Each structure stands twice: as C-alpha cells, then as structure tokens.
Amino acid sequence: RIPLEDVPEDEAECTAWLHKLYQEKDSFQEEYHRRGIFPETPMVPPRRPWTLLNWLFWASLLLYPFFRFLVNMVSSGSSLTLASFVLVFFMASMGVRWMIGVTEIDKGSAYGNANSKPKP
Structure with missing residues (x-):
C-alpha cells in the first residue's frame, strides 16, 4: 500500500513518480524471472506455537x-x-x-x- 501523502499532487510530478514506480516493479519482475526469487531478502514469518495449540485443542x-x-x-x-x-x-x-x-x-x-x- 502506498500512503496518499507519498503521492505527488502536481500532474507532472505524479507522472514521473508513477513512471519510476513502474520501472521498479518491472525490475523486480525481471529479477524474479531471471533468478526465481525477488531481489529483497525473503521474509520468514516467526513460528507461532499458539496457532498449533489452538488447532490441537x-x-x-x-x-x-x-x-x-x-x-x-x-x-x-x-x-x-x-x-x-x-x-x-x-x-x-x-x-x-x-x-x-x-x-x-x-x-x-x-x-x-x-x-x-x-x-x-
């Protein structure tokens, strides 16, 4: 999600900002197709024992x-x-x-x- 405050109000600035955003998205997609993973470090969610205990109960x-x-x-x-x-x-x-x-x-x-x- 992108906060509304981060979006420029001027049309020219908004166009440039949106163009840059799509370039970043395209580079992420190209990297994914090339390596099979996204360029950022993968996020591993922490283990939650309460979920297992709840299910077992x-x-x-x-x-x-x-x-x-x-x-x-x-x-x-x-x-x-x-x-x-x-x-x-x-x-x-x-x-x-x-x-x-x-x-x-x-x-x-x-x-x-x-x-x-x-x-x-």
Missing part, C-alpha cells in the same frame, strides 16, 4: 466423540453395524468429492488473449 475437542464412536463400532463386533458404518463413511466421502468437483472451473477466461478479440 479444537481438533481433540471435536474429534473425541467421533473416535469414541468409531471405537465402539469396531468393538461391537456386529458385521451389519460395521458394514453400515463403512457404507455411510464411503457415501460421505463420495459426497464431499462430488461437492469439490462442482466447484472446479472447467474453462478459464479468454480475457486478454489476442485470439479472443472480435474481428471487425
């Missing part, structure tokens, strides 16, 4: 009933119960896969392609 809280149910199902020994559980689990898995497939994009946009422009 909620995962254990929400998954405990499921695992308890799973252990009870397996220990019941009933073939019909186990087959029903496997069938429900399989149907749920297929339903999730179907929902993911619905959201996939089959064809991208042709915006900006020279071949997609209408001919006069």
Whole structure:
C-alpha cells in the first residue's frame, strides 16, 4: 500500500513518480524471472506455537466423540453395524468429492488473449 501523502499532487510530478514506480516493479519482475526469487531478502514469518495449540485443542475437542464412536463400532463386533458404518463413511466421502468437483472451473477466461478479440 502506498500512503496518499507519498503521492505527488502536481500532474507532472505524479507522472514521473508513477513512471519510476513502474520501472521498479518491472525490475523486480525481471529479477524474479531471471533468478526465481525477488531481489529483497525473503521474509520468514516467526513460528507461532499458539496457532498449533489452538488447532490441537479444537481438533481433540471435536474429534473425541467421533473416535469414541468409531471405537465402539469396531468393538461391537456386529458385521451389519460395521458394514453400515463403512457404507455411510464411503457415501460421505463420495459426497464431499462430488461437492469439490462442482466447484472446479472447467474453462478459464479468454480475457486478454489476442485470439479472443472480435474481428471487425
């Protein structure tokens, strides 16, 4: 983000400032294409243990009933119960896969392609 105070108000100064900004952007892009990394030093975010602890807390809280149910199902020994559980689990898995497939994009946009422009 560029603070509004940094943008010159005079039209000529603003043009020169914007031209310089695009030159810097282009040099960054050229450097990236040449070396595969941006010229600045890479920023490595610090590790945050609270994120992991938060995830572990909620995962254990929400998954405990499921695992308890799973252990009870397996220990019941009933073939019909186990087959029903496997069938429900399989149907749920297929339903999730179907929902993911619905959201996939089959064809991208042709915006900006020279071949997609209408001919006069």
